[in-house]
Amino acid sequence: MDFSVTAEQRGLVEAARVFARDHIAPNYRLRDQQGALDRATLRKMGELGFFGVELPEEVGGLGQSCQTAGLVVEALCGEDLNLGYISITASLLGQILHNFGQPDAVRPWIEGMLRGELIPAISLTEPGGGSDAANLKLKARRDGDFYVIDGEKTSTSMASQADFAVVFARTGTTESRAKGISSFLVPLDTPGITRTSFDDHGTRSVGRGSLFFDSARIPAKYLLGEENKGFSQVMTGFDYSRALLGILCLAVARLSLDAAWRYAGERHTFGKPLSEYQGVTFPLAEAETHWTAARLLCLQTLWLKDQGLPHTSEAAMCKWWGPKLAYDIVGTCLLTHGHGGYSKDMPFEQRLRDLLGLQIGDGTAQIMKMVIARQKTRE
Numbered sequence: 001m002d003f004s005v006t007a008e009q010r011g012l013v014e015a016a017r018v019f020a021r022d023h024i025a026p027n028y029r030l031r032d033q034q035g036a037l038d039r040a041t042l043r044k045m046g047e048l049g050f051f052g053v054e055l056p057e058e059v060g061g062l063g064q065s066c067q068t069a070g071l072v073v074e075a076l077c078g079e080d081l082n083l084g085y086i087s088i089t090a091s092l093l094g095q096i097l098h099n100f101g102q103p104d105a106v107r108p109w110i111e112g113m114l115r116g117e118l119i120p121a122i123s124l125t126e127p128g129g130g131s132d133a134a135n136l137k138l139k140a141r142r143d144g145d146f147y148v149i150d151g152e153k154t155s156t157s158m159a160s161q162a163d164f165a166v167v168f169a170r171t172g173t174t175e176s177r178a179k180g181i182s183s184f185l186v187p188l189d190t191p192g193i194t195r196t197s198f199d200d201h202g203t204r205s206v207g208r209g210s211l212f213f214d215s216a217r218i219p220a221k222y223l224l225g226e227e228n229k230g231f232s233q234v235m236t237g238f239d240y241s242r243a244l245l246g247i248l249c250l251a252v253a254r255l256s257l258d259a260a261w262r263y264a265g266e267r268h269t270f271g272k273p274l275s276e277y278q279g280v281t282f283p284l285a286e287a288e289t290h291w292t293a294a295r296l297l298c299l300q301t302l303w304l305k306d307q308g309l310p311h312t313s314e315a316a317m318c319k320w321w322g323p324k325l326a327y328d329i330v331g332t333c334l335l336t337h338g339h340g341g342y343s344k345d346m347p348f349e350q351r352l353r354d355l356l357g358l359q360i361g362d363g364t365a366q367i368m369k370m371v372i373a374r375q376k377t378r379e
Helices: 007-034 039-047 066-077 081-100 103-114 174-180 230-266 278-306 312-336 348-357 365-378
Strands: 120-123 139-143 146-157 164-170 181-187 193-197 208-219
Touching: 007 039, 007 066, 007 081, 007 348, 039 081, 066 081, 066 230, 066 278, 081 103, 081 120, 081 164, 081 181, 081 230, 081 348, 103 181, 120 146, 139 164, 146 164, 146 181, 164 230, 174 181, 174 230, 181 208, 181 230, 230 278, 230 312, 230 348, 278 312, 312 348, 312 365
Parallel strands: 120 164
Antiparallel strands: 139 146, 146 208, 164 181, 193 208
16 A cells, blocks of 8 residues: 655645644634634635545546545644535535536536535435434425425534535335435525524534425436435445545544643643653553554555545444544543643533544444444455
């Protein structure tokens, strides 16, 4: 495996890191307090090419590797995990729209998303189907040049802010499960669609909510791929987005570790810096070891995708281990800072709240371990 990058790629990653430091980090807490994303910042990110790095240039991407996209997410979004939702969703949905949508119909939405002008969402979960993702009740029926959608989606990230969503609906029988599901690009200002917001513990600037469809009429040109084959489209895409989510969470842990090491060197007690006490440095040394191993796993998974090789097991490993490890590391760093780390004046408590949600969303640890076990028992 070769994780080396070109000078052009290094420049892109460094630009992302500088932008994160100067423009994202200062308003991390403010976005949490306001419970909303900053569209002006999203547009700046789009202008600099930070969305859809791996998408073709013909649709507004940079045509870079998936590994490069992961490194940009790492550099850009560690300062605010919530912005990683936009970046990763843009990569996931960009691939789905580009690969399965009618070009003339989806191109304006892809380009607007990559410019940071349109906020995307993916709407799969329903009240009766979380981990059982194929257990969908939302129905879409063909009516001439339209599909009419009725039902409810829940736990949709960015539900109250998104401009459009890729929505998964049942077009076949309930008994057909995954084989009767289709996917649609749905403008969320369509008549018949209403939204609610949740009051969540973390990721408050992203927000979750429910979408309600009451005979919402969607142009048939917004069907993605073939009817009844939409479920496999998103399942394949998740192998990529799970690796990105893993490296995103580890980026948050990296910033926390760096701060903890600095503090251990600067803070003195009993006449010595904290860094001279093994009780302080050993937990950080263990965290460094685990962080390094997990990051290499994420890079390996992205490299496998770039090579067109299977990476389902590795992606599932990234998804269950990355968020949990990052949460544990940030907790250790908070404790290293003592009572100061417990204050909202420092970012650790907000990072913990934001990371916790990713141990649930986009596949729980239990589901990821089932994916790994199934892959291994087939070998």
